Amino acid sequence: MLPYFLVFLLTLVPAIIELPRWYQGFLYIVYIFFIGLRFEVGGDWSGYLVIFEDAKYLPWFGEKAIFYDLGYYWINKLAITLNQDIYFVNFCIAIIFVSCLFAFCNKLKNPYLGLSVAFPYLTTVIAMGYVRQAAAISFEILAILALAEKNKLKFVIYLFFAFLFHKTVIFFLLVPLVMTLIASIQERKLVNVIFLIMIGLLFLFISSLILASTSKFIGRYIGVQMESSGALTRLVMNFLPATIFLIEYYRGHNFFSHSPKVYLAVSWLVVFSPLLLLTGSSTLADRLGLYLIPIQLY
Numbered sequence: 001m002l003p004y005f006l007v008f009l010l011t012l013v014p015a016i017i018e019l020p021r022w023y024q025g026f027l028y029i030v031y032i033f034f035i036g037l038r039f040e041v042g043g044d045w046s047g048y049l050v051i052f053e054d055a056k057y058l059p060w061f062g063e064k065a066i067f068y069d070l071g072y073y074w075i076n077k078l079a080i081t082l083n084q085d086i087y088f089v090n091f092c093i094a095i096i097f098v099s100c101l102f103a104f105c106n107k108l109k110n111p112y113l114g115l116s117v118a119f120p121y122l123t124t125v126i127a128m129g130y131v132r133q134a135a136a137i138s139f140e141i142l143a144i145l146a147l148a149e150k151n152k153l154k155f156v157i158y159l160f161f162a163f164l165f166h167k168t169v170i171f172f173l174l175v176p177l178v179m180t181l182i183a184s185i186q187e188r189k190l191v192n193v194i195f196l197i198m199i200g201l202l203f204l205f206i207s208s209l210i211l212a213s214t215s216k217f218i219g220r221y222i223g224v225q226m227e228s229s230g231a232l233t234r235l236v237m238n239f240l241p242a243t244i245f246l247i248e249y250y251r252g253h254n255f256f257s258h259s260p261k262v263y264l265a266v267s268w269l270v271v272f273s274p275l276l277l278l279t280g281s282s283t284l285a286d287r288l289g290l291y292l293i294p295i296q297l298y
Helices: 004-015 020-036 045-055 063-067 070-081 086-105 110-125 131-148 152-165 167-186 192-214 217-222 231-251 261-279 283-291
Strands: none
Touching: 004 020, 004 110, 004 167, 020 086, 020 110, 045 070, 045 110, 045 217, 063 167, 063 231, 070 131, 070 283, 086 110, 086 131, 131 152, 131 167, 152 167, 167 261, 167 283, 231 261, 231 283, 261 283
């Protein structure tokens, strides 16, 4: 555990004590090597080795490529083409994750505090375990920044790249939908509110069909009713900061009242996220709830 405590300490100290600007570049490199060159770390380690071995004998395009998520699969194919191994794949994903995480945290008032909050779970569990979903979350947090800047084109582009790494990120489209719904409620446009709710329900139905088309997803998460004992705990991890945000936002006496509406939408989604447990699989709820983690950092 010593390396974990050491990297966490390197992250936490500059959140308290001001250090030179070059330190962030140093920490950036430390993160990439720490995440990218791990050995047999992560619950899905063996599963990703299977994907890597399969990729050796499969074409660049095809049903299997889509099944394994194109973005991740192509990085595996690139590694094989360059005569590299799984460490090359993990290193590439580490670069993506760390770059996006640092970009997001640099928008915060205290970037190192954001990195410190991310370290215990987002960095050490997701980035070093759920590799494909880590890459998807990486582009998702860039999509959040795009929404905060009201840049719809960037949002679509980033979400597209996220989708290449994990199909479940499609549920993040609920965020701009909720943003529009909140605006309609504030403007008291009842017809728009009803319409948006109907669109949201239709979206959830269509998204479920898309996910259901992946037999592995159904078999692992729904068909066998997999359980993730810590799912509720991790949903609560989002629930606490989201609740604090909502209370302070509607009080209107601090800087949260001027926060971009994307964080308001994410917070409301977090409040209702325990409903994901009604799917019958806490693992499904756990995985889908991961896309709401950025509210912890904010």
